Every structure is written in structure tokens, then in C-alpha cells.
Amino acid sequence: MEKIGHYINGKRVAGTSGREADVYNPATGEVQAQVALASDAELNTAIEVAKQAQIEWGATNPQKRARVMMKFVDLLHRDMDKLAEALSREHGKTIPDAKGDVIRGLEVAEFCVGAPHLLKGEFSEGAGPGIDMHSVRQPLGVVAGITPFNFPAMIPMWKFCPALACGNAFILKPSERDPSVPIMLAELMNEAGLPDGLLNVVNGDKSAVDGILDHEDIMAVGFVGSTAIAEYVYSRGAANGKRVQCFGGAKNHMLIMPDADMDQAVDALVGAGYGAAGERCMAVSVAVPIGEDTADRLMEKLTPRVENLKIAPYTAGDDADFGPLVTKEAHERVKGYVDAGVKEGATLAVDGREFSMQGYENGYFIGGCLFDNVTKDMSIYKDEIFGPVLSVVRAKTYEEGLDLAMTHEYGNGVSLYTRDGDTARDFANRINIGMVGINVPIPVPLAYFTFGGWKRSGFGDLNQHGPDGFRFYTRTKTITSRWPSGIKEGAEFSIPTMN
Numbered sequence: 001m002e003k004i005g006h007y008i009n010g011k012r013v014a015g016t017s018g019r020e021a022d023v024y025n026p027a028t029g030e031v032q033a034q035v036a037l038a039s040d041a042e043l044n045t046a047i048e049v050a051k052q053a054q055i056e057w058g059a060t061n062p063q064k065r066a067r068v069m070m071k072f073v074d075l076l077h078r079d080m081d082k083l084a085e086a087l088s089r090e091h092g093k094t095i096p097d098a099k100g101d102v103i104r105g106l107e108v109a110e111f112c113v114g115a116p117h118l119l120k121g122e123f124s125e126g127a128g129p130g131i132d133m134h135s136v137r138q139p140l141g142v143v144a145g146i147t148p149f150n151f152p153a154m155i156p157m158w159k160f161c162p163a164l165a166c167g168n169a170f171i172l173k174p175s176e177r178d179p180s181v182p183i184m185l186a187e188l189m190n191e192a193g194l195p196d197g198l199l200n201v202v203n204g205d206k207s208a209v210d211g212i213l214d215h216e217d218i219m220a221v222g223f224v225g226s227t228a229i230a231e232y233v234y235s236r237g238a239a240n241g242k243r244v245q246c247f248g249g250a251k252n253h254m255l256i257m258p259d260a261d262m263d264q265a266v267d268a269l270v271g272a273g274y275g276a277a278g279e280r281c282m283a284v285s286v287a288v289p290i291g292e293d294t295a296d297r298l299m300e301k302l303t304p305r306v307e308n309l310k311i312a313p314y315t316a317g318d319d320a321d322f323g324p325l326v327t328k329e330a331h332e333r334v335k336g337y338v339d340a341g342v343k344e345g346a347t348l349a350v351d352g353r354e355f356s357m358q359g360y361e362n363g364y365f366i367g368g369c370l371f372d373n374v375t376k377d378m379s380i381y382k383d384e385i386f387g388p389v390l391s392v393v394r395a396k397t398y399e400e401g402l403d404l405a406m407t408h409e410y411g412n413g414v415s416l417y418t419r420d421g422d423t424a425r426d427f428a429n430r431i432n433i434g435m436v437g438i439n440v441p442i443p444v445p446l447a448y449f450t451f452g453g454w455k456r457s458g459f460g461d462l463n464q465h466g467p468d469g470f471r472f473y474t475r476t477k478t479i480t481s482r483w484p485s486g487i488k489e490g491a492e493f494s495i496p497t498m499n
């Protein structure tokens with residue numbers, strides 16, 4: 001059985017805590033590896049080596065740090081197939097989708113090549129009599145990232161690329177469900193020229209997370225995962241005086257106006273609702289057609305598309321739409337929600353619960369499910385299901401549809417399909433959700449913009465990657481200077497002003 005340990009001080013090390021978790025192949029249901037769960041001592045060792053290594057790295061000029069990112073990007077391209085295969089084997093997503101996972105992270109590394117520019121401070125000559133004032137951005141020290149299973153390449157890179165480019169050392173605590181790729185990424189960073197000790201991968205569970213949140217040498221924590229844990233990490237980290245940003249769950253709505261191109265809207269819904277088996281924080285899980293006629297036209301076109309989704313293990317080739325869910329628990333949870341939806345009175349237009357993959361009967365496969373006539377009080381509407389289940393909520397008017405999205409507790413992403421510019425502009429202006437798509441179903445901002453949800457999808461200040469990533473992983477120092485020729489004789493007792 002393969003054993004996955006940690007990556008500390010530039011090398012793979014075996015776990016020594018005696019605690020491990022099983023890593024499954026979601027397509028077969030077999031345990032294919034065991035991942036070590038770190039003890040406090042292992043975590044503390046990683047933090048100590050990071051602390052030592054950061055001193056020199058923080059003082060290294062940003063251009064040299066950027067060159068490591070440049071080389072890292074090349075190595076990601078070189079190892080793309082290997083990374084995608086390892087990712088799909090533990091996560092279950094298709095190979096093209098796994099490559100997308102790597103590429104979306106790689107794009108953040110590309111953005112971080114601009115570190116010398118992004119870290120430039122500000123300078124005001126003659127801010128007062130004989131006085132100049134400037135500000136600099138300095139690294140925080142040792143910082144940490146805690147990441148979810150659903151993007152085991154992209155989300156770790158969202159975190160460690162800006163943090164390292166800013167001159168910090170990094171502790172990554174990835175998901176214990178698909179731990180191989182994060183360690184491969186750390187190896188590639190070292191191959192790209194990152195000195196040992198700056199990027200450490202500590203595998204673990206709640207105990208490692210608590211250790212990070214309580215350790216006095218961790219200056220900032222970036223978390224991505226479910227809302228309940230995001231809120232916990234935010235409260236505990238902030239109570240310990242750390243800078244913390246936590247991104248949580250989602251229930252992303254897509255409104256379809258009567259004037260929308262229905263074929264485009266249906267293409268968008270099947271891709272965004274069922275891609276990656278719905279295991280994306282930006283998946284569309286609620287479709288809101290405006291008006292009965294729009295709803296009827298939508299269901300007529302959508303139903304056969306959901307019935308004919310192609311589901312397969314990643315090994316079956318590149319033309320599958322999606323693969324299995326990540327674990328048996330996820331499979332049971334998603335099925336449980338579909339059962340609940342039926343009990344609560346929604347119309348199950350497509351039932352994927354009994355789907356079985358020939359030759360992979362023990363895998364965690366489920367077919368696409370489609371509900372019509374879903375209402376606000378149902379659990380399938382209120383909760384994040386994180387599976388291939390789309391709920392159609394019929395709204396009479398645009399205002400009613402807008403109100404649905406605005407009053408939902410989550411505020412990650414939202415989308416509107418229309419040909420009308422006025423409606424689109426009104427929607428983008430009024431909606432209280434962090435990422436908005438106009439005729440775009442999954443509006444994930446590119447690496448040079450920032451990513452983050454509102455309401456119970458995000459806790460703390462500043463978003464991820466883009467300019468906010470550089471702000472989060474640095475602190476600003478402002479320096480005011482005056483030289484003897486500009487200093488008047490005599491002590492000043494009142495606060496200096498510009499009067």
C-alpha cells in the first residue's frame with residue numbers, strides 16, 4: 001500500500017504520528033494509499049524550518065523570487081499529464097477537467113511573476129516641509145493555507161504562489177482525501193529553485209488545523225472549504241490574533257430571462273451544473289427561469305440533456321462529462337438530498353440515484369438529477385448539496401428571481417442569461433453576491449482579478465489571488481523622513497498638522 005507522508009524542508013518525509021487516513025480511488029471504491037495525519041511535533045518542525053528559511057527569502061529581491069515562479073510555470077507545463085493523472089486518480093474528475101485544475105493554478109503563478117511590480121511601494125516627495133513619505137509592503141513571515149478536496153492543484157496554488165512571491169514561508173495543509181498533487185507541486189517549486197523549508201506540506205486533519213490556528217509563529221491563515229469549517233477557522237484564528245481569510249460553501253443561482261437564448265442557457269446549465277459532478281464552489285445548483293413559459297421551454301430542452309449526460313471513470317477517455325463523487329460519504333449525502341427533495345414535494349424530472357457504472361459497481365457514481373418546482377423552504381434549495389443535482393425554482397418576475405438569489409444565505413457566484421443590457425446592468429449593480437456572470441455560467445475571475453464570495457461564502461477581509469492576494473500576504477509600513485536641513489529649531493509639543 002502506498003504511504004503518503006509530508007513534505008518538509010525540501011524533501012518527502014514519512015509520517016511518525018501513527019495516525020493515518022485512507023485515500024480512495026473514487027471510481028473503484030478501493031483504498032489506494034494511506035496518508036499520514038501529522039502530530040503537533042511534525043507540524044512544529046515544519047513551522048520551525050519555515051521560520052528559519054523565511055529570513056533570507058524575505059530579504060531576497062522580488063525579481064529573484066519571481067524567477068522561481070517563472071520556472072515553476074514551465075515545470076507545470078512539463079508535468080501536466082503526470083499531475084492530471086494523479087489528480088484524477090484521487091479526486092475522480094475527468095482528465096481534461098484535472099488539467100483545467102492545474103492550469104487555473106498555473107495562471108496564478110504567472111500573475112505572481114509580476115511580484116516586483118506588485119510589491120512596489122508609494123512615495124510622496126515634499127509631503128511636508130522638508131519631509132518625504134513612503135510606504136513599503138513587507139512579508140508577514142510564516143503563513144499557512146488550509147485547502148479543500150475539490151481543487152487539489154488550483155487552490156493550493158492560489159495560496160502559496162502569492163505568499164511565496166511576497167517573501168513569506170508557507171505551510172500547506174491540503175485535504176486528506178487527495179493529498180498527492182500538493183506534494184508534487186511542492187517538489188516542483190523546489191526544482192524551480194525555491195530554497196528548502198519555504199514550502200512545506202503537512203498532511204493532517206482537525207488536529208493539524210488547530211495546531212496551525214494556535215501556533216504563535218503563524219502570522220496569517222487562508223482557508224477554503226465548507227462554511228461550517230470556514231467559520232470555525234475564522235473565529236479561532238482571529239481570536240489568536242492572526243490575519244485570516246476563509247472562503248466557504250455556495251448555492252449559485254442562474255436566472256434565465258424570457259429573452260435569453262435558450263440553447264445557450266441550457267448548454268451553460270449542463271456544463272456548470274454537472275461538470276466535475278457538481279463538486280465545484282462555483283457550480284450552478286439553482287436555475288431560476290423567469291415566467292411560466294420560460295420555465296416550460298427550459299425544462300423541455302434541459303431534461304433530455306440531463307438524461308443523456310456521459311458519466312465515466314477518468315480512465316475511459318476524455319469525452320466523459322463527469323466522473324464519480326469523491327467518497328462514499330459524499331455519495332450517500334447526495335443521494336440523501338435527492339430522497340429529501342422527493343419527500344418535500346419537488347418534481348424529480350431526472351432521477352440519477354440508481355445509476356451504476358458497468359465494471360465499476362463499487363465506485364461512487366451517481367447520475368445527473370434534475371428537480372423542477374423546487375421551493376424556498378426545501379432542504380435541496382437551502383443547502384449546498386455538492387453533487388450533480390440541479391434545482392429549478394420557477395419565478396414569476398425578474399424581481400422575484402433577484403430576491404431569491406439576494407436572500408439566500410450564500411453569496412459566492414450568480415449568473416444572468418439575457419439579451420437585454422438594461423436588465424443585465426441592473427442585476428450586476430444590485431446583486432449582493434461576490435462574483436457575477438452575465439451570460440457566463442461560472443464567472444471565476446482570472447488570476448489578475450480577485451476571487452471571493454459574500455455573505456456566508458466568505459469570512460474576513462480581502463479576496464484570494466489578484467492584487468488582494470499580494471495585500472493579504474504583506475503588511476504595509478509607512479516611513480516619514482526629514483533631514484537636518486529641513487528641521488526647525490525647538491521642540492514641538494502640539495500634534496504636527498499641515499496648517
Ligand code: NAD
Nearest residue numbers: 146147148149174175206209225226229247248249250281
Ligand atoms: P471541508 O470543509 O470538509 O475541508 C476543508 C479543509 O478543512 C480540509 O483541509 C480539511 O482537512 C479541513 N477540515 C475538515 N474538517 C475540519 C474540522 N472539523 N476542523 C478543522 N479542519 C477541518 O471541505 P471539502 O469537503 O474538502 O471541500 C468542499 C467545500 O469547499 C464545499 O463547501 C465548497 O463549496 C467549498 N469550496 C469553496 C471555495 C471558495 O472559494 N469559496 C472553493 C472551493 C471549495
